Amino acid sequence: MERTLVILKPGCLQRGLAGEVISRFEKRGLKLVAMKMVRLTDEVLDVHYAHLKDKPFFQWLKDGMMAAPVILCCWEGHCAVQVVRDMAGATRASKAVPGTIRGDYSTSAQENIVHTSDSPENAAIELERFFVESDYCFYDSPLDAFKYAPDEI
Numbered sequence: 001m002e003r004t005l006v007i008l009k010p011g012c013l014q015r016g017l018a019g020e021v022i023s024r025f026e027k028r029g030l031k032l033v034a035m036k037m038v039r040l041t042d043e044v045l046d047v048h049y050a051h052l053k054d055k056p057f058f059q060w061l062k063d064g065m066m067a068a069p070v071i072l073c074c075w076e077g078h079c080a081v082q083v084v085r086d087m088a089g090a091t092r093a094s095k096a097v098p099g100t101i102r103g104d105y106s107t108s109a110q111e112n113i114v115h116t117s118d119s120p121e122n123a124a125i126e127l128e129r130f131f132v133e134s135d136y137c138f139y140d141s142p143l144d145a146f147k148y149a150p151d152e153i
């Protein structure tokens with residue numbers, strides 16, 4: 001099954017929204033297979049946000065991501081990358097649809113609660129950036145038969 005990276009950003013943690021956001025992914029049926037709290041560094045953010053390095057807000061973005069710890073999560077499920085991305089909503093939270101995470105908890109482009117991988121290819125690269133193999137926990141999901149068709153597992 002597909003895996004994707006979610007970063008609960010510093011604002012999510014500071015505002016006490018981590019449990020709420022994690023709960024949304026759980027209720028959707030996604031499986032949490034790795035999780036850790038870390039402080040991100042300038043070096044890793046240069047790589048993670050390399051596609052934005054020429055944007056005027058690049059330093060603000062990095063400063064915001066280093067302002068407090070973040071929670072890194074790997075979620076697994078059928079079509080997990082797109083499902084999680086859709087649940088997060090538009091990057092500019094002022095345009096995010098209500099019912100999405102950003103649409104319910106933010107109006108900011110920068111302080112938009114979560115990072116989510118944008119493609120299966122980037123999910124694999126990003127997961128390797130933040131997790132090592134021993135960070136993953138493999139456990140049975142007895143309810144999978146009630147969540148998925150046989151060809152979705």
Ligand code: TYD
Pocket residue numbers: 052057061090091092109110111112114115116118
């Ligand atoms: P991006 O990778 O374009 O979006 P997403 O997080 O939805 O995959 O942008 C990365 C982060 O850069 C975004 O989550 C917040 C920040 N950002 C700004 O601060 N201002 C902006 O105008 C944009 C587009 C992004």
